[in-house]
Amino acid sequence: ETGVTQTPRHLVMGMTNKKSLKCEQHLGHNAMYWYKQSAKKPLELMFVYNFKEQTENNSVPSRFSPECPNSSHLFLHLHTLQPEDSALYLCASSHPNIGGNTEAFFGQGTRLTVV
Amino acid sequence: GESVGLHLPTLSVQEGDNSIINCAYSNSASDYFIWYKQESGKGPQFIIDIRSNMDKRQGQRVTVLLNKTVKHLSLQIAATQPGDSAVYFCAENGLPRQLTFGSGTQLTVLP
Numbered sequence: 001e002t003g004v005t006q007t008p009r010h011l012v013m014g015m016t017n018k019k020s021l022k023c024e025q026h027l028g029h030n031a032m033y034w035y036k037q038s039a040k041k042p043l044e045l046m047f048v049y050n051f052k053e054q055t056e057n058n059s060v061p062s063r064f065s066p067e068c069p070n071s072s073h074l075f076l077h078l079h080t081l082q083p084e085d086s087a088l089y090l091c092a093s094s095h096p097n098i099g100g101n102t103e104a105f106f107g108q109g110t111r112l113t114v115v
Numbered sequence: 116g117e118s119v120g121l122h123l124p125t126l127s128v129q130e131g132d133n134s135i136i137n138c139a140y141s142n143s144a145s146d147y148f149i150w151y152k153q154e155s156g157k158g159p160q161f162i163i164d165i166r167s168n169m170d171k172r173q174g175q176r177v178t179v180l181l182n183k184t185v186k187h188l189s190l191q192i193a194a195t196q197p198g199d200s201a202v203y204f205c206a207e208n209g210l211p212r213q214l215t216f217g218s219g220t221q222l223t224v225l226p
């Protein structure tokens with residue numbers, strides 16, 4: 001266990017559905033991230049939150065809506081997704097040191113299938 | 116744009132042999148690098164990191180080498196075991212200070 005918990009582990013949703021992914025970290029970190037991992041592609045950074053404030057949005061379509069109510073929880077709200085959005089969605093957290101360099105701890109991911 | 120890439124998508128080694136996984140990066144401002152291991156059905160797991168003021172760092176059965184001159188990073192795994200079979204990613208933490216990942220190398224350990 002990495003201290004980062006994601007739910008659900010698997011999700012199948014239709015293109016007209018609305019669902020949410022949840023991430024919780026018990027590491028006392030102040031930065032949280034959403035990554036998308038598609039087959040045979042590098043991990044793609046989607047969103048970054050530092051101290052509950054969004055600091056990065058890597059041109060992610062508006063059908064993905066993040067929410068960070070506190071430093072320990074991160075959500076990804078999904079609506080009207082497309083089949084090409086099917087992927088493994090990974091949450092990570094980190095505690096940047098003064099130099100800004102620190103490893104990210106990942107959850108197990110949510111395997112999303114859009115039908 | 117800046118990118119992190121891997122020389123080979125797959126690598127097969129005999130159990131007990133040493134493995135070397137390579138990574139090229141192009142962001143000369145990157146000053147921190149990490150190797151992650153991802154097993155099937157799991158999220159990436161931290162293996163070892165190295166800062167740009169070092170050229171070598173050793174962990175338990177793993178060694179990371181950094182060559183800033185040619186922007187090359189490698190992960191060496193000694194006495195490779197079946198449990199080492201996984202996808203290995205290198206990541207850089209350059210500017211902006213967020214991790215950029217390579218596409219990964221699938222390591223298969225043969226009995």
